[in-house]
Amino acid sequence: MNNTSDPLPPLAASAHVAHVKHALARLPGSMVNVDASRMAIVFYCIGSLDLLGVLETETSQVDRTSWRMWIWEQYVAGRYGTGFRPGPFMSTSVHSDQNGPHIIMTYTALLSLAMLRDDFSRLNRPGVLKFVNSCQNRDGSFSSMPNGGGDSDLRNLYCAFCICSLLGDWSSIDVERATTFVGSCRTYEGGYGQLPSCEAQGGTTYLAIAALRLAPPGPRPRLTAAEQARSEHWLVHNQDASGGFRGRTGKAPDACYCFWGGAALQILGAQDKLNAHAFTQFIAACQFPFGGIGRAPGQPPDPYHTYLSLAAVAMYAPRLEPGARRYGQWEFAPFDPLLNASGDTVRWARSHIPARRF
Template sequence: MEVKHTLEFTPNLHKKYLLMVLNGKLPNLSSMDTNRSVFMYFALAGLDLLNELDSIPEKRKQSIIEWIYSLQVVNEEELVSGFQGSTVLNTEENKGQNSPYKWAHIANTYSCLLSLIILGDDLSRVDRRAILNTLRSLQLSNGSFKGAKDGVEDDMRFVFCAASICYILDDWSGMDVERMVSFILNSISYDGGIGQGPELESHSGSTFCAVACLALSKNLHRLTKAQFHALRRWLLLRFGCGFSGRPNKPVDTCYSFWTGGALKILDAYQFIHDNKLNHLYVLMTQDKYGGFSKWVNTISDPMHTYFGLAGMSLMNFGGLNKMFCELNVTRRAHEHLKRVQETWK
């Protein structure tokens, strides 16, 4: 397929790129070895936005599901249940068994659960009880969450993963919700935005995470009127010739979702909605071989490809599937989740 210029939206190339991420052997990505399940989620969620999940054969969908379940850890004794990021520690010998450091990570549990939902799995093999028990043990006294049992930092990203896991499993016994809310409220900065934790600089990524947590747990009303106003204003100001993540920082493809998604949840996206500039920047970061990158003239990667597509979906551009922003997944996948949850009642 010939690309005349980069401003022509090329969904077919993005499909090929994401299928390559999913099925190919990737060079130069070895430092992401530990986060393969996150990359898988970006690829699947991106294909879902493109309405191209059917380009994965049924048999392959099943084998992906099997691979995901091979990452599940059920270990009630050590409280490390959930999903691993990859098979780095998995061997023929410890298959299906617990072994030293075979621990779940909260970001991978989130990515794996969403991937299963996108693929249409019914989550029947997910050990919900074990995951929730572990999740509870990862919450800190200030309400934040660490990513895993030990050796991992804590911040708003993992609070979002925790809230999403509770929402997906339809069971908030996985955390102390009040503590989570107070952590979020304590992380609101003097400028109205929200940082990765108390007193840290406001950032669209952490602001999205915080806002989504409040929405998923039905706590948006806990923001005061002044906080709500300031938060929307701060987010709206992140929009210029594209979306940025912090005041006086350059625009970046991924913030078209982080900032845009938070604005959607706060019912403020409408204030910038039909501006013709909106999708221009994202299109400029399109790679002529498929995928999107962070900035113009840089190399595309799976993360920016997914968030570029997600951001453009919010702009109603390119005929992409609609998003359920709170969970960072399509509405189609969210509806499937709701049907699965019905069977648990």
């Protein structure tokens, strides 16, 4: 591990702000492959501004209003309920199944609106719950779209659990079948694969552990002490000598896995087992000279790695020595690792998204 006495490079906050603001205005041609996930890109960009504490100071009211309007334009209704689609490129027919909501994009849209301090007066809560219900499969897993449409893996299950948690209503899904499915994705190493019998990965391990922690109490513990210890062991040993985290055993470290691995350890209460100084040094080295953060030192940046890297540091900056934080400006407001957003945004979401009770 890197020596904790080594100084931290400064956080290039202004350059990162410029990077995500540019992506909000126009994605470069090199990112055409992510156009089908436009709602998620909006989440990463607005989320980066939120984490840096500049969403209101570095953007105009006009911009924030236009972003809210664009997100609500993706809110669609149909026979399977209501939710958010990935973007406007879908079918123009409101009755087309291809124009229907997507569970991951619904999760990112709700949090993006919370970052923008929307009042959620347009949200049809029963319709969202109906949509989430339509995505659950017989084995307890969730598909990205209703009635088994799209992918079916732990990403969708985690997003379904987040949506139910934000709404404060778990009645539309079978939680026990879902948590049993999560358990079936656990591997002998202690990590979790995307599906049963798949190799353990850092991202899906986070999704599994966060989902189990979000779930309401059941008849049995969601994680036994032995299962938790095995997961902690696997996660800790995926921190590379550089301070970064590997996504899979034997792979090179990647900045996004600093979030997935670091957040999973945070949820498990094992954050002390991570070398926070080396962790932050690795992310600092992934900063691109002209703004944004890439997956590894010297790699080009993108909104995905920028947001997850900032979120990773937000969790672990309090564990740095005060002098190191001040020198490099590596200081952030509290972060919620379960829902993957700043503490203030999660508080806003939890107070405005649930059905109002009179």
